[in-house]
Amino acid sequence: MIRFGLPGEEARLLQDTAERFVADRYGLAQRAVMLARPPQEAPAHWREMAALGWLAAPLPRGVGGLGMAPVHLQGLLETLGAGLILEPYGPAIMNCAATLSRLLPRAQAAGALAPMLAGDRVEVLAASPMGQALVQAEPEGDGWALSGTVPLVPGGAAAHAFWVAVDCGAESALAHVPASKAQVRGFRLVDGQAAASACFDGVSCGPRACFTGAADALAHGADMGLWAALAETSGLIGALCRATLDHVKLRQQFGRPIGRFQVVQHRMADMYMHTEEARSMAQLTAEALEEKDAGVRRRLLSAARVKTDAAARAVLRDAVQLHGGMGMTDELAVGHMVKRLLVLAQTGGSRAAHLKRFQASG
Amino acid sequence: MIRFGLPGEEARLLQDTAERFVADRYGLAQRAVMLARPPQEAPAHWREMAALGWLAAPLPRGVGGLGMAPVHLQGLLETLGAGLILEPYGPAIMNCAATLSRLLPRAQAAGALAPMLAGDRVEVLAASPMGQALVQAEPEGDGWALSGTVPLVPGGAAAHAFWVAVDCGAESALAHVPASKAQVRGFRLVDGQAAASACFDGVSCGPRACFTGAADALAHGADMGLWAALAETSGLIGALCRATLDHVKLRQQFGRPIGRFQVVQHRMADMYMHTEEARSMAQLTAEALEEKDAGVRRRLLSAARVKTDAAARAVLRDAVQLHGGMGMTDELAVGHMVKRLLVLAQTGGSRAAHLKRFQASG
């Protein structure tokens, strides 16, 4: 049931804190320093984010989380997205931790999640963007022998362990592999986010590290991870739109601010509409995540990916264009936002993949 | 070999004559009178067009034509397109007569075409828009028994006879059927052009009216018919663009001509670009029709249909929009042009069909 309420007090407080966090920690110069560090280093403000309760926020109370619903987290995620944060909040928390909260029995989940939510440990999923297995598992004793490579593991460079989606025949399954046992190559994606490729050839998993019947948990994690990307995108589109609006109000050409030209005004109106629609879809899907019917949930999420992608593209094109040459440089936030949008557009599955899923669900 | 020459003296004379013809014969009020006539009547100025040499112009000299190449006819067709003429020049001459000029032995073709090119007789093809057979032919004595209906025969309401593309097994074939033997229902299409549906159930064709091995002739006629539609469309797009330009220069809103608003100026620039590109594609395909390689010829024709359709759509949308409410009425030429564009867009095969053909030819 879709309610479309306004954000509550708690959500507003969370967003206010996030805005201060971004203002204090994520100036472009501060961010440049972080970008120059090796991707294998622990995420810069991860413990602080844990202390603020952000890592625990989306997870159920029973497993050590704060049990905040997505509708109440949208403001936080939009702000972190607009702030271009480099910490792996999406992959480690919204995607991986959410998966574990469904996969493991409650006590075991609480135990596994405790160090993650405290910011002491980073664990991420190793799978395709939509949660499919890219690694093979063959029976070996009571456990599995793995083989295969996941070329892109968001947040993987600094991960202590991977939850590897494996193909072991019919069942949907996960293998828990310490980073030390895999061949991990850390790098930064075009937007500066730390990621890795991880090769699992020759990795053996004992029976306690093998988990079958993971379909529902993986799907839940994929839903949450996609939604987080959509909410971040929504925040980022809004920030790009605001930055462009500020620019066209100030930038003088032909004797007046370029925002006085009708063509620029209408382009800004288009950007505004895209911003509003992206936010609507983020909110719609936040509500949809509480929807019982998985078909409806996935259908709305796929729709949101398609619409948000169109919005992001249009806005990034126009933002660069209206900034002129300055929009092409690495010196303004615009360029960094554009690169982040390109990465978010692939996070949780591309527009094309979700358009297909949407059509198939009709 | 594509030459892209400028139109020669002969072509310019032809176009000048056409411009005078349109100015004298095709005022909106004159056209309204023609539209009120039953579609079965002989086309209004058909004999005059014959006397001007237009009907014979595109056909080879050997069969009684003037042997003018498409490049020299482009100006004529653009002018007749822009003038919204109601005579079946495309279906009867460019499509049907061109087919016959290839189908029949030279002397027989000359005989069959003579009354058509003199304006005494109208004959048209009954087939799908891209020349496929919609009618079945079963052997019956030395000839065929036909069955089936062609729901849309351009120019068919006033036709004296049909050349029916028939499916008689493997071979591509045509059956020559007098209109009196078919069940013909004449009507006007949305643009006012006379057309018909023609049912051939129970029609018997004697052996002299059956023609096999028609593949090459049908393809040639389809090429010529499509090209004529593209050239007419090009002329019409140009006329719509000019009418809109005149309107925005005159129409006052908010204290100045709307053509002074930057958004309108840029929209007009877009319309201008579409106009130029449509004309380029008409000229390119006029040249391509003399290309020996049928693959290249068809590929360019299909490309031209796709591009011209996009141009026509964009221009008709913007032309109506910039005319405001006045563009919605039946009282200006704009609305008539829009309706003619919708019909031309389907003549010789739709954008979707030609995009597929283009892709398959790659």
Add this chain to the structure above:
Amino acid sequence: MTDLLNSPEDIAFRREIRDFVAAELNPDTRDRIRRGAPLRHEDIARWHKSMYRKGWVAPTWPVQHGGAGWSARQRLIADEELFRLHTPPLPNFGPRMIGPILIRFGSRAQQQRFLPAILSGADWWCQGFSEPGAGSDLASLTTRAVPTDGGWIVTGAKTWTTFAQHANRMFCLVRTDGQVKKQEGISMMLIDMDAPGVSRRPIRLMDGTEEVNEILLDQVFVPCGMVVGEVNRGWTYAKALLEGERLGIGGIGRCKHLLGRVRHMAQGADDALADARLAELEIDIMALEATTLRLLAAAEAGVPLGAETSLLKIRGTEIQQALTELMLDIAGPAALVPVAAGSNEDVFENVVCQFLNWRKLSIYGGSNEIQRTILAGQVLGL
């Protein structure tokens, strides 16, 4: 399409509407609407009677004036269901346009005289705003009202007057003071269509219909009591009237109705590009609806709605126009043949007509260019 408004109360309200329509709607009318056929006056009039008996003619009016008393949320649901069930849309001019204005700004005498007749269908209204020389630039209108004994003498011309052929009354903007800034000298008057000096010339549209008209006013006497509110404040009332039901402006019900028709047409066509386009448009409708509901939530929480609703108008009309264009693609040549010829499939019969007619959506009610200028100016401060 997925219904986004689906709380238990929403579902119960939907059911009430469905039951009502199932009991009341003439099947022939339903069929015409389903096929996108042009509206006939008798279909609308008959359906108006049913809605009147049910008390649903005026969704926005308070109950004490005979309105349905629906919340904004209920109005959105009703719009959606009534379109979904192929009911003919009632004209806006009485119930949604002049009615609310009379309730807000009209005299008690005007309310008593006109409101019940709007509800019952005894009066049909038309709108006299646009003029041949003043389309998007409405404020530059030149129809003049000169004061006379007990009223005004009005002379001028109005145009694009939809369904004036069925109307017995017109609300009208006229210039009552030519000496002040152009917005400040305008008044709103209520004119009888059979008053001496009123004449009508139908305007034939390119789709062949005659739904709009030019209205000539030749020294028409309008009594003082037929001025709405204060003299020279007509611009304020006109703006309030045009803003009308801001959340409904996107036409979500109409979008979904059209989508259903196109989907029906596309069945079995096996065209991957058209199918993808249809899915994109369905998603566009979802985004329009989600945005509407977000604004609804704000409105329900007491945040006043402003110019941002222009985005609903722009997107709603873009979607509807795109759907009619997709119809053309899917129908192909079958759409070009007139119904009378009987040779085309029933399903495509009104495709060209609707494509042509729907071009108006981006022109009227403030063209989409005007709407973008409003967003840039009033929302973005440019």
Add this chain to the structure above:
Amino acid sequence: MTDLLNSPEDIAFRREIRDFVAAELNPDTRDRIRRGAPLRHEDIARWHKSMYRKGWVAPTWPVQHGGAGWSARQRLIADEELFRLHTPPLPNFGPRMIGPILIRFGSRAQQQRFLPAILSGADWWCQGFSEPGAGSDLASLTTRAVPTDGGWIVTGAKTWTTFAQHANRMFCLVRTDGQVKKQEGISMMLIDMDAPGVSRRPIRLMDGTEEVNEILLDQVFVPCGMVVGEVNRGWTYAKALLEGERLGIGGIGRCKHLLGRVRHMAQGADDALADARLAELEIDIMALEATTLRLLAAAEAGVPLGAETSLLKIRGTEIQQALTELMLDIAGPAALVPVAAGSNEDVFENVVCQFLNWRKLSIYGGSNEIQRTILAGQVLGL
């Protein structure tokens, strides 16, 4: 793609180019270009030497100045073939920009000094037009030249100066008279990059490259002989320079090269929508080429080319940007991973970089907004 220019002479000329390239082009350079890798200075310099030996550095110059002496038709063919064969594009600044201007407007001394060095590659030029405060509004530039004994003292800042790091000379617009209409007080000067007072700050672009720079001019002495043509007529020369090779502005060769790359990427992807988009873009390139050839025919018949060529710039850049966007779609997440990580397929390695870098196409050389205004004003008379 179908070659539209294919007369026997055209085919012979194409063959001459192919033979030359096959003999001269370094395979490593070819491979980098094929993959869309950022250009390296050494690749360009080496290829420049080959082209110099062949006499093909300056397509538009007359033969007596050492140019290739090609017709407009040959220039279009050469552009297409050189791109098709993955040769590195030579910088425009010397051969295509300042060279033709010096031939038309320069002094004999300037021609003798600079033209041979442009051909040989001894001199590399950069362009000093844009300023931090004057981008699209070029005429509002503020770099000042004050007359002094034997020359001028120039102070100001230039920006977006492409490849200034490789250049030893700059042609530059400066204000020599601040009292007149802004276009009338501008002169064009030739400045040595190692002159005292010239300094350079590289600007890092979002794609990670440093191809553009800011150039600071701090009381730089420019001798009288280094003013092009007449003082205060620089705006005229700048316009002639920017109009340059009007028919080549669409970048047909570049479009086809890019299309080939995208087609290669799309092989085996089995994505009907991407395939259809690719076909549409191939058709767009045909239309661009057909329009170019139509203008070429007019030019060959002596009709002067005017502002209508703005349409070639708009369409050419739209096509190229659309192709880089389609690349992103086809590559998917593989495009996001840096090459150094070695984990992505070679074919996608420069996709994001090129997408980002190509955003500039619609901004520089007169933004596409400026081009539309030119079409509306100069061609349509609005």
